Structures are given as C-alpha cells and as structure tokens.
Amino acid sequence: MSLANKIEEKLSAAFAPEHIDVQCESHMHNVPAGSEMHFRVVLVSDTFTSLRKVQRHQKVYAVLAEEMAGPIHALALHTYSPQEWQGAAPQSPECLGGGKSNLFSPRFFERLQLFLTTAQQFFSNCCGA
Numbered sequence: 001m002s003l004a005n006k007i008e009e010k011l012s013a014a015f016a017p018e019h020i021d022v023q024c025e026s027h028m029h030n031v032p033a034g035s036e037m038h039f040r041v042v043l044v045s046d047t048f049t050s051l052r053k054v055q056r057h058q059k060v061y062a063v064l065a066e067e068m069a070g071p072i073h074a075l076a077l078h079t080y081s082p083q084e085w086q087g088a089a090p091q092s093p094e095c096l097g098g099g100k101s102n103l104f105s106p107r108f109f110e111r112l113q114l115f116l117t118t119a120q121q122f123f124s125n126c127c128g129a
Helices: 003-015 053-063 106-127
Strands: 019-024 038-044 074-080
Touching (some): 003 053, 053 074
Parallel strands (some): 038 074
16 A cells, blocks of 8 residues: 555545645755655645644644654645645645756846846945945
8 A cells, every 4th residue: 555545535534624635846856866755735624623733734744643753754634624725725836956057047046136226236336346
C-alpha cells in the first residue's frame, strides 16, 4: 500500500470526511524518482467546525504522528468544515528548493535594474553626484 493510501485511510477513519484528497507531490521536488515524502491533503469534516486552523492541523498531526516522525517530509494541509468548503483548495506552489532556485530569473533582473535606477536617482539628488 502506498503511503498516500495509508494517509487517506487513517484520516478517513479519524475524521469521517465529506471530502478527502491526498496527493503525493514528491515528483514536484528534487527527490529520487518514486519517493513518497511530500503530500498535499484536502480534508473536509464536521470535526473542524468551530476549530481554528492551528487546532485542525494539530488534530491531523496527531493522527499521522507515526508518519510525521518518519517518511513524511512535508505536509500541506487544507482543512475545512462543510460550511467553509467551496469545492476546491489552492494548488501547491512550484518547488524552488534543491537547486531549483529561480534567483536569476528575468523577474530578478527587472527588480535589480529598478533598484539600481532608484539608488542612482537617490544619490544624484542627495549628494549631487
């Protein structure tokens, strides 16, 4: 059984969710092929009614304590009460870790140019250079 299936089984047993979606997102990260370390969970349950986000996450972590101590490296939680659920949760952002940094993207150079232009104007006005 995959770790994603195990997570789904444990959460289903603990929360009797109206909706559950467990996705392994390890393929989006710089890890060996076939790894199961990064997960996204969308969980809609009456259990979450009147609980704050932190309390909801604490409940999920308690159910997945064994997995959190071992194979799970990252867990993106989207927890909703049935009244809050709008039918979709945010997608996970692209991973930039493990050598995937986009520090020198075109956007970086645009911002650098703006900074340098602003600094030059400032010093010209300030110091008369």
